[in-house]
Amino acid sequence: MKSAPWSKRPLDSTSSSAPSEATYRVAPRVAYGLAVATGLLYFVAFPGVDVWPLAFVALAPLMIALRNQPVRRAAGLGWAAGFTMTMAGFYWLLDMLRTFSGFPTPICLVFMAILCGYQGGRIGLMGYLYGRAERRGWPAGPVFALAFVASELVYPLLFPWYFGATVHQVPALTQVAELGNPILVGLTLIAANLAVTEVVWAWLVKRPPNMRLVGALSAVPLLSAVYGAVRISQVDKEVASAPKAEVGVVQANMSLMAKRHEAGEGLRRHLALTRQLQAETPLDLVVWSETSVTSAVPEDAVDIEYPRRFTRILGVPAVFGAVLYKEVPDARRFVLYNSALLSDAQGAIRGRFDKTYLLAFGEFLPFGDTFPVLYEWSPNSGKFSQGTSLASLPLGNHKLTVHICYEDVIPGFVNRMMRADPGNLLVNITNDAWFGDSTEPWIHLALSTFRAIEQRRFLARSTNSGVSAIIDPVGRVVRHTETFRQQATHAQIAWMTGRTPYNLWGDVPWWLATIAVVAMGFVSPKSRRAPRAAS
Numbered sequence: 001m002k003s004a005p006w007s008k009r010p011l012d013s014t015s016s017s018a019p020s021e022a023t024y025r026v027a028p029r030v031a032y033g034l035a036v037a038t039g040l041l042y043f044v045a046f047p048g049v050d051v052w053p054l055a056f057v058a059l060a061p062l063m064i065a066l067r068n069q070p071v072r073r074a075a076g077l078g079w080a081a082g083f084t085m086t087m088a089g090f091y092w093l094l095d096m097l098r099t100f101s102g103f104p105t106p107i108c109l110v111f112m113a114i115l116c117g118y119q120g121g122r123i124g125l126m127g128y129l130y131g132r133a134e135r136r137g138w139p140a141g142p143v144f145a146l147a148f149v150a151s152e153l154v155y156p157l158l159f160p161w162y163f164g165a166t167v168h169q170v171p172a173l174t175q176v177a178e179l180g181n182p183i184l185v186g187l188t189l190i191a192a193n194l195a196v197t198e199v200v201w202a203w204l205v206k207r208p209p210n211m212r213l214v215g216a217l218s219a220v221p222l223l224s225a226v227y228g229a230v231r232i233s234q235v236d237k238e239v240a241s242a243p244k245a246e247v248g249v250v251q252a253n254m255s256l257m258a259k260r261h262e263a264g265e266g267l268r269r270h271l272a273l274t275r276q277l278q279a280e281t282p283l284d285l286v287v288w289s290e291t292s293v294t295s296a297v298p299e300d301a302v303d304i305e306y307p308r309r310f311t312r313i314l315g316v317p318a319v320f321g322a323v324l325y326k327e328v329p330d331a332r333r334f335v336l337y338n339s340a341l342l343s344d345a346q347g348a349i350r351g352r353f354d355k356t357y358l359l360a361f362g363e364f365l366p367f368g369d370t371f372p373v374l375y376e377w378s379p380n381s382g383k384f385s386q387g388t389s390l391a392s393l394p395l396g397n398h399k400l401t402v403h404i405c406y407e408d409v410i411p412g413f414v415n416r417m418m419r420a421d422p423g424n425l426l427v428n429i430t431n432d433a434w435f436g437d438s439t440e441p442w443i444h445l446a447l448s449t450f451r452a453i454e455q456r457r458f459l460a461r462s463t464n465s466g467v468s469a470i471i472d473p474v475g476r477v478v479r480h481t482e483t484f485r486q487q488a489t490h491a492q493i494a495w496m497t498g499r500t501p502y503n504l505w506g507d508v509p510w511w512l513a514t515i516a517v518v519a520m521g522f523v524s525p526k527s528r529r530a531p532r533a534a535s
Helices: 028-045 052-056 060-066 071-089 092-101 105-135 140-154 163-167 177-204 211-241 256-261 263-280 299-314 405-409 411-420 440-455 501-505 508-520
Strands: 244-251 285-287 293-298 318-327 334-343 349-354 393-395 398-404 425-430 459-463 469-471 477-480 487-494
Touching (some): 028 060, 052 177, 060 071, 092 105, 105 140, 211 487, 256 263, 263 293, 263 487, 285 425, 318 425, 334 398, 349 393, 405 440, 440 501
Parallel strands (some): 244 285, 293 318, 425 459
Antiparallel strands (some): 244 487, 318 334, 459 469, 469 477
């Protein structure tokens, strides 16, 4: 009679009723089923669905599936989990592709699968690193944690995300981000998953679970919550004693095509909503969304053109999105800049930030600046150029650290800005209308809240179609709009100062962890027994 997959005998012995822990592994079809289960649990726990308690168990099925697997299969299992998670969690890509490509649904589904296959490679990389290090004899738990760190740090994503974002609704669990960004938050959740894995794995190999280990691992998120509670109280006291300002965010809700073809209507909406806010309360700053003023202006005419158009009549300092251009003597003929401009209460332009992280092909051609002839071969590709300055924008005695679009979900980039020229307030301008009325704007908001925690600053975030918000330095959303509505909101912020541990050391610990797990894939521990035969 064929044995069940869960009771598979040891690979190197048939004489014992208890499997050999060093060689036991679940059958391939069961392992892939567990990987898919992790992908689905990850998706349901993630922002957008937000069943956050599942984050404490979501990775456990994958951890069990990976034990003692060949390296290629370990990579495949990780990829299966990642592909499942992204196909479910990034469902909004299908509508976006249908809308903007004009291709039929089956073709768009293929493109979506290719993109999600690439995105899922992040967890595939984790599986690969884990498989290599485990087969060298390193202990499974620490190896999984290190491989997790490496995959979240180094894998390049088109749409960045972090496992730690699953608990964005629980401020007590997110405060450790000031020590090590969302990766550290994710590690506290990894500990809980490892505790679950120890219990299940012990049952599979017919041994008692190590309850001391289970207790120690289970204590990690509890200790993180205690740390969070203490820090929330301390930061709230700092906010209470800091100088205050009233900041408004405007959401004009222009459709993508209307933004381009009805620039006058876009400006009218922004002005009307700003006046609405000014009628409610005196404002110290108002923030408009990305490319809120879409008529392109020569960069050398900024100081004249925008005061003439509207900043002189605003009566309040403003950060607004603009498109600037300059002529160049090559095949491009001109280049564009996706910019954020700051005007003062009299309407004079006081600062400019150009978007640094551009969308490949949509906003620029890779290597196009170096080889302009590429634009002759692809004339419809975007001609935006990257910004080069990380400087904050001056507002009276204070500074604003401004970033554009998904730059607010890249911890290392915002940290570099704050190290180069620290601001007292974080400001983000975004346009998420590309993704429709889906979970994507809420996911983007959830990911952005960690920048406020990492830097202990308020974050004022204006988006074209939502979600616009004001976030406090412990990551709580103080005010927010709904999606796809013309709305404006305001809240009191504090001008914060000081540096956090993450600001000081950045991602250095995670780079060391990445080097360690890569090295483990080539070097065995001293206590390692004779290598297992490859299988």
